[in-house]
Amino acid sequence: MTDAYVTLSLAQVHELACEVLTHHGMALPHAEAIARVITQGQRDECQSHGVYRLLVCVRTLRSGKVNPTVLPTVGELASGIVSVDAHYGYSLLGFESGLPRLLEKARANGLAAMVIHNCFHFSALWPEVEAIAAEGLVGLAMTPSHSWVAPAGGHKPVFGTNPLAFAWPRPTGNPFVFDFATSAIARGDIELHARQGKPIPAHWAIDEHGTPTENAQAALKGAMQTFGGYKGSALSAMIELLAGSLIGDLTSAQSQAFDGGAGATPCHGELIIAFDPKAFLGDALETGQQSAEAMFEAITNQGARLPSQRRFEARERSMRDGVRIPADVFADVQKLLD
Ligand code: NDP
Ligand code: PYC
Numbered sequence: 001m002t003d004a005y006v007t008l009s010l011a012q013v014h015e016l017a018c019e020v021l022t023h024h025g026m027a028l029p030h031a032e033a034i035a036r037v038i039t040q041g042q043r044d045e046c047q048s049h050g051v052y053r054l055l056v057c058v059r060t061l062r063s064g065k066v067n068p069t070v071l072p073t074v075g076e077l078a079s080g081i082v083s084v085d086a087h088y089g090y091s092l093l094g095f096e097s098g099l100p101r102l103l104e105k106a107r108a109n110g111l112a113a114m115v116i117h118n119c120f121h122f123s124a125l126w127p128e129v130e131a132i133a134a135e136g137l138v139g140l141a142m143t144p145s146h147s148w149v150a151p152a153g154g155h156k157p158v159f160g161t162n163p164l165a166f167a168w169p170r171p172t173g174n175p176f177v178f179d180f181a182t183s184a185i186a187r188g189d190i191e192l193h194a195r196q197g198k199p200i201p202a203h204w205a206i207d208e209h210g211t212p213t214e215n216a217q218a219a220l221k222g223a224m225q226t227f228g229g230y231k232g233s234a235l236s237a238m239i240e241l242l243a244g245s246l247i248g249d250l251t252s253a254q255s256q257a258f259d260g261g262a263g264a265t266p267c268h269g270e271l272i273i274a275f276d277p278k279a280f281l282g283d284a285l286e287t288g289q290q291s292a293e294a295m296f297e298a299i300t301n302q303g304a305r306l307p308s309q310r311r312f313e314a315r316e317r318s319m320r321d322g323v324r325i326p327a328d329v330f331a332d333v334q335k336l337l338d
Contacts, residue, residue: 003328004323004327004328005165005322005323005324006101006327006330007325009323010043010318010319010322011041011110012322013035013038013043013050014326016036016054016333017034017052018031018032020058021034021054021057021061021218024058024336025061026057026061029071029093030092030093032135033090033092034057034092034305035093036127037123037124038050038053039126039299041053041121041123042318042325043315043318043323044126044311044312044314044318045310045312045314045317045318045323045324046124047072047125047184047192048187048188049188051329052188052191053188054232054333054336055088055329056264056265056295057122057160057208057265058336059262059263059264060262060264060265063262063263065120065156065259065262065264065267066089066106066264066267067087067088068089069089070086070087070088070089072084072085072086072087072089072094072097073086073087074098074118075084076102076105079105079109080105080109080112080113080115081105081112081115081165081292082101082105082114083114083117084116084117084119084259085117085335086116087121087282089119089120090119090120090122091116091119091120091121091123091270092123094119095114095128095270098114098116099114099132101134102114103135103137103274105274106137106175107177107276109279109280110152110275111232111274111276111278112274113271113274114267114272114273114300115270115314116270116272117246117247117248117249117269118267118269119267119269119270122266123264123326124163124165125163125165125166125179126177126179126311128272128283129167129173129272130167130177130258132272132274133177134169135169136169136277137169137276137277138167138168138274138276138277139165139166139272139275140153140164140213140272140274140275141163141165141166141270141271141272141273142164142165142243142270143160143239143243143268143271143301144159144162144239144240144244144250144251144268144269145160145163145255146161146254146255147225147251147252147255147256148187148252149223149224149236150223150224150324151237151254152225152226152230152233153181153230155206157224157258159255160240160266161186161187161224161241162182162183162235162239162240163180163184163186163189165177165178165179165180166179168292168295169277170296172225173268176307177308178298179307179308180215180227182226182227182235182236183224183226183227183232183236184204184205184224184227185227187220192329193244193326194217194219194220197214197216198213199214200213200215202214204224204225205222206223207223208220210222210223232238240252242271243271244268244269248269251268252266252268252269255268277289293306
């Protein structure tokens with residue numbers, strides 16, 4: 001068990017990610033899109049979705065499952081639905097390619113959706129909803145993963161860790177953003193605990209015999225738990241339906257089957273929705289914004305914090321001082337350049 005860290009600047013993280021990915025055959029546009037998001041993850045002190053993900057990306061490249069060079073194609077399914085086919089490449093270049101069309105359609109129609117199909121997907125979702133909020137729109141994003149999570153009341157994995165992210169643009173300063181797995185914790189966090197031999201809280205997972213466990217290795221072999229019991233379970237099922245069945249792509253169980261034991265990044269679809277407040281509110285835009293601000297103040301005035309406040313503080317710190325990467329993760333990433 002170790003708590004040693006290596007400090008890098010944001011530019012160094014980006015460069016390292018590009019170098020590792022291109023060294024393993026990834027085309028530069030994909031490597032750069034992935035490097036941007038990995039840098040954002042590390043910058044915001046999300047250890048499970050920062051530099052650590054390079055280890056999984058390279059395992060995926062080595063598995064031969066992902067197409068490392070194919071470019072996504074952007075089309076539309078209806079006047080309000082942008083479709084991006086990643087053609088079994090990673091998702092992030094697909095997101096970047098489709099975003100301008102999503103924004104344009106949301107402004108024209110009041111709201112619009114973007115579906116990304118056939119994509120290997122590993123990333124945190126806040127960079128995507130924040131990109132939508134930066135354009136003055138409200139963003140919502142969700143995706144399945146691999147079936148690692150038991151439904152509330154059950155003990156066999158059905159759901160993915162299925163993240164749900166939301167961003168609301170504010171008149172000044174950072175948007176209101178949350179982004180969480182619908183499991184008690186992202187699987188990446190359990191993997192990091194397992195690597196470092198650290199115990200986990202007992203409510204995160206059950207072992208193969210259905211008993212709550214504090215052993216991260218046993219948790220990875222057993223089943224993760226949803227957050228909030230049956231409520232998280234229902235939200236996770238909703239994500240399987242909206243970002244799997246509805247968009248004609250794989251559920252987490254199907255993605256797991258497609259993986260066939262390779263341990264690659266999950267491959268499935270993603271659903272992103274953008275709402276234009278100007279269309280919903282018209283002349284009452286300011287009133288809508290003011291009621292939102294009053295709600296945020298009612299939270300913070302009593303000492304409670306807004307989601308993402310920790311992340312925004314971490315961002316400032318990282319931009320000033322650089323980022324801290326667990327030394328064991330950094331050492332393993334370095335080995336990928338041998
Ligand atoms: P966390 O439990 O760390 O955080 C979830 C959210 O809750 C964050 O917005 C966080 O804000 C907020 N939050 C935490 N504590 C508080 C508090 N006390 N008061 C108010 N808000 C709070 O995240 P998860 O482990 O669930 O997920 C981590 C990341 O993993 C996410 O970015 C997610 O997208 C990603 N992920 C990606 C998957 C994929 O398939 N692509 C699958 C699963 C997860 P803050 O950050 O400021 O603490
Ligand atoms: O941490 O749960 C996770 C995860 C799954 C896919 C990418 N991240």
